[in-house]
Amino acid sequence: MEAHPVCPICGTPIVPGAPQGMCPECLLRAGFETKSGHKSTDGKSASVPMAAEEVATFFPQLEIMELAGQGGMGAVYKVREREPNRIAALKFLFPEKQASPQFAERFEREARMLAALTHPHIVTVYDFGKVNKRCYLLMEYVDGLTLRQLFRARKLSPRETLEIVPRLCEALQYAHEQGVVHRDIKPENILLDKNGRVKVADFGIAKMLNLPGNLTLTGSMDVVGTPLYMAPEQIENPQVVDCRADIYSLGVVFYEMLTGELPLGKFLPPSQKIEIDPRLDEVVIHALEKEPDRRYQQAGQMKTDVETILQTMRQREESRARTGPAPAARTARPAALVAEAQAAAARVALPPKPARRRSQASRSFGITIAIAAGVIVVFTVLLLAAFHLLRSK
């Protein structure tokens, strides 16, 4: 199966003949910005973020530290709240995304539901509202990496994948029990903080913005999502999806974590691509069933299955550790790890064929993090250390 390169910004597949192998849409968007990089050329095209100083004029209670990211729907700023004193992420939607008369009502309703979600693996919404005709969400700031960025640094081991997936299942199960469907599960919305904690971002944002519904509108400029991770029924009839659509998307992410590829077309089971417990094939394929009725009906069921396999894996490792030399754990020698992560980063920095590069770092509206230059290597190491800790438990 051929791997399709996807845009690191918006996640859509890159077409052959794309200019220098880059996403044409994002490339053209970059053409709008002026020298400061924050303003549109004429003020009419609002799909460019405001400068931090400008945003500050609307939020006296916040210190706007920097523009942390932007996407099709709005921009994310790293901010400091004065009371309570904490770092947060401010999502500021572009005004043209809020033109529909139903938007305000939908935003209010959904934001209220999101703010009610309290779970260790879900990014918390602190506050929401509207200033200067723009809706905003104030959210937990996650200091770490997106799964997409982690993919780029290096391939995850099956073991690492199995540590992450049950936490995602937990987050989904909790949200589904509260009646919230995420609708846009993808690597850009899965965050890992520097302690290795997994957080799902942007619950329900897709519904709030009515994104999937707009996918079919010709000429609409509201599309930011990618159908790559969407369940078939979500593509066909986005208005009626339930929690099983999230389970499908999680299946796609799971497959990608294991194999580094997307399960497109007639895809091979993961065990035929990498050396893993063949029982994992069943889990992944069960999550990826095209018919929602044949899929896992609850994320919790998927979690149980994954954890059973993880348990076996742990036991094997323990018995191997007892009988033979310790496995060449990546966390055994921090210095070697740093070297490994740096090498991985360097390999991506100058790929032999940049135009065909597949997995790259991403910045999207859904990301509530800001990463200082260079910390990618450090965080990767910290993350691995966290896994090591988990393993030793």
Added chain:
Amino acid sequence: MFATTQWSVVLTAGRGDIPQAQDALEKLCRTYWYPLYAYVRRRGYSPADAEDLTQEFFAWLLERKWLGKADPQRGRFRSFLLTSISNFLANEWDKARTQKRGGGKVISLERDEAENRLTWQPLSYCIPESSFTPEQSFEWRWALTLLDQVMGRLSVEFEQEGKKELFDALKPCLLGESSTQPYATLATKLGMTEGAIKVTVHRLRQRYRQLLREEIAGTVAAPEEVEEELRYLFAVLTRR
């Protein structure tokens, strides 16, 4: 900034035999043949017919008889081409065929490559083109071609300064820092300081934006239309 544009040269020259106008038109045709070819194919013509037809169309275009007709305000080259090819298919194609102009190849069409690009649809629901009308397909390919021109020019400029490797490493930064490696990593890799990387990226972006507007300016009738055309092309690319 853009005193004259290629397209405005063609328009103002009218039917007068001005070499610059002919050169400008030929250059525009060489650059934007592919969207036209894609359009004709989408209209249902076979690859061979589409190639033939596109060549005939260019021959007709380069004769510039159309310029004699009233309307001096021809608008943008993009919309002019689309209207013209549509009329050409309806009225001129049969005539051209029976006359057998025998003009042969007017410009070089890489048909195999064009076909490869047209038939690539592994994810029909992800790639919008499959659901496009021929006109939308033309516009979508047009925007892609234009960006390709801009990036090509940018690449050549770096290459001429012996900085091809630098360009390849930094071009993802056009989309923003986090779309690529952190600047610090890039700096180590390229043997530069982080500050130097930032400055280079800043200049790269500025130059890109300048070239983008120049390229668009070449296809509109007046410089004032550049920003509007830029917005239009963005809408074309985000169309689903």
